[in-house]
Amino acid sequence: KSPNYPTRESPLNSTDNEILRDTLEKRSEPSESSDEEEFDGNVQADFAFFDPKSNDFHGVKTLLQAYLDNKQWDLTGFVDLILGQTTVGTVVKIEGDEDDGVFSIVTALNLGRYKDHKCIMEIKEFLLKACQEKDVVDGLRLTLGEQAQNVGLLVSQRVVNLPPQLLPPLYDALFDEVSWATEDEPTEELRNSFCFKFYIIFSKIYKHKNADQKMKLSNDSDEAIIYTKPEDEIFHRLSQWSFSFPLHTQQPTHELRNYRFMGLVMAVEAEKISTFRQELKSLINES
Template sequence: VWDLSGFVDLILAQTTVGSVVKIEDDEDEGLFALLTALNLGRYKDNKCITEIRDYLLKVCEEKNVVGELKRLLEDQADHVGLVVSQRVMNLPPQLLPHLYNALFDEISWVTEDEPTKDLRESFRFKHYLLVTRIYKKIGQKRKGSSSSNGEDFIYVKPEDELFFELKNYRLMGLVMAVEADKAPTFREKLQSLIEDS
């Protein structure tokens, strides 16, 4: 049983960094999106973070990257931000660059302006860890990453499942570790991707 309540409590207690998109005056039903980053080292003793760490290490099928993942989740956890991102299917994708811009701006501001040294230091990330869903084509041999023609894996928003059947694909998880100093490039590429679609 996952400690989802504890995970939600960590997110809610972190008021310095993170954004929520909701309908004004709708206390219960108006949440449309959430984006934040939790320091894995700061919360390493919380049951929910321990469960996430143990689960990711257990299900990692790429034996050649388990050591690197373990290093990020344990040895370097003080400098790793777990990106927590959730949105409803009807949220316009044009809002995504603004949400990520706000997240990275808030992290930058905290590391410069936060009077509490411990809090300021806890947001000096060297890596961001993102966990997402992908679909892998059934019957293909396992590869370290998707091929250049994009046939090995496809990324699908949850709502896309309603519009086409994925008979030839199976649901998988993907964990990505992104160096924090690549955030400006990520922001540019996300903006470009949304503008081109």
């Protein structure tokens, strides 16, 4: 980072530089000796935020394995892009973990700046092919094409059981870094590349087979949409446009047999991000 960036060689919390502390559930093997103390299943874990580094490659790649459903694409190149952009982007790890496991990756990549990279071309192609909604496809094509220089692809992947309390500081870190980059990057071209007007977010949801009817029936007990990540409900509500499409990688469980696993693509104006940050804090505090 440039000298104006806060250093993150050490762990940080976006508010007070303390390590974020939480409890991870961990299953223990049955004890062979009855003399041993019974393990209660809880271990203390100190989560910390770090700038992406090359040794995070395998951890980040694992998190992004199904990013484009079951498509064969240049995932390696995509991970390299993410890790190469150290001024904006955060990985979450456990402090002192020798395995270097990555629990979350959050970043924003300028679609214009990286337009000639194979992985970005493949993402654009994937999204355009997936969009079957005529009232959205023109906006999508514009966002991925002529306006790409002002568009950030917001990438946010994590392990399922990451404590939700980490989400507000994680997104705060991302959007603060974007803001700092517009002032602190060494060249005007780089500074401008973080002046996003829109964010594109590609996520996954479970959509009820009768979702359109359910949205009209407020007394129905089944949700029309089940979001796999709580923040996506906020992004969806704030989005200028969105569309969903069927995915192939994951079949719903028996409990979700009335739902389809879908991709959800959303375009959110950058000016809505402050609202998003406030609503995310409220959502997590209430839960």
